[in-house]
Amino acid sequence: MEHSFIDRYSNLSSRLHKLDARTKILAVLFFIAVVVTTPPQHLLAFTVYAGFLLWLVALSQVPLAHVLSRAAMVLPFSALVALGLPFLGGDKTIVVLGLSLSAKGLWLLAGTIMKSFLSVAALVLLVSTTPFPALLAGLRHLKISALFIDLLALSYRYLFVFIDESQRLRRAAAARGYKPRWLAHAKGIGQLVGRLFVRSYERSERIYGAMRLRGYNSSMPSKALPRFRYCDALGLVLVGAMLIAIRIWAR
Numbered sequence: 001m002e003h004s005f006i007d008r009y010s011n012l013s014s015r016l017h018k019l020d021a022r023t024k025i026l027a028v029l030f031f032i033a034v035v036v037t038t039p040p041q042h043l044l045a046f047t048v049y050a051g052f053l054l055w056l057v058a059l060s061q062v063p064l065a066h067v068l069s070r071a072a073m074v075l076p077f078s079a080l081v082a083l084g085l086p087f088l089g090g091d092k093t094i095v096v097l098g099l100s101l102s103a104k105g106l107w108l109l110a111g112t113i114m115k116s117f118l119s120v121a122a123l124v125l126l127v128s129t130t131p132f133p134a135l136l137a138g139l140r141h142l143k144i145s146a147l148f149i150d151l152l153a154l155s156y157r158y159l160f161v162f163i164d165e166s167q168r169l170r171r172a173a174a175a176r177g178y179k180p181r182w183l184a185h186a187k188g189i190g191q192l193v194g195r196l197f198v199r200s201y202e203r204s205e206r207i208y209g210a211m212r213l214r215g216y217n218s219s220m221p222s223k224a225l226p227r228f229r230y231c232d233a234l235g236l237v238l239v240g241a242m243l244i245a246i247r248i249w250a251r
Helices: 021-036 043-060 064-081 103-128 132-141 146-175 186-213 230-249
Strands: 093-096 099-102
Touching (some): 021 043, 021 103, 021 132, 043 064, 043 103, 103 132, 132 146, 146 186
């Protein structure tokens, strides 16, 4: 298995990588809360948020293209969800290409896109600077639901197995001269997807049985984290104070 697309850059040695996982998790959650509660008309605040993220990306040594490309994946979904907002009625309308659009709806659409992009970019940076076991341990130490953490751990571990299984099915089909396309061979693609589901289900049953035989009791082992350091607490306070200041004054 050679799939490192989730935390490819998590083992670098930047200052951001060396911070405690709990510090980064809390900072990212606070950043998302501040960004989401900022009115979309405060463009200066969003510009400063983006500049703050760019500074962190440069500090982390994670390639900027990696963060931007993965954060951009959410844009089609957020735009699709908020696409109808400009067509809602409002006191002030703007005519664009012959369409009468609500000014308030346009601001809400822009705000949805900006907030989703910045929030996902922060999450991508979190995963890119924290090894996944340390991230799960940090969530566990923050008293997040153990069931949720176990689901994340199993999803992370067996996502690669799922990808390998799908690649084997595709290679087997290609070796037999079968190269399905979405519209022309929808039936064949459905058969491949169904076969992949059956194989995944059977494998999950075998894995669960093996885990039960090895003493699994609905609690996964967790990586031990070092003590929360003074510098981690100081960094968390400084980031929180900076974000609050931006939220209040950058309008």
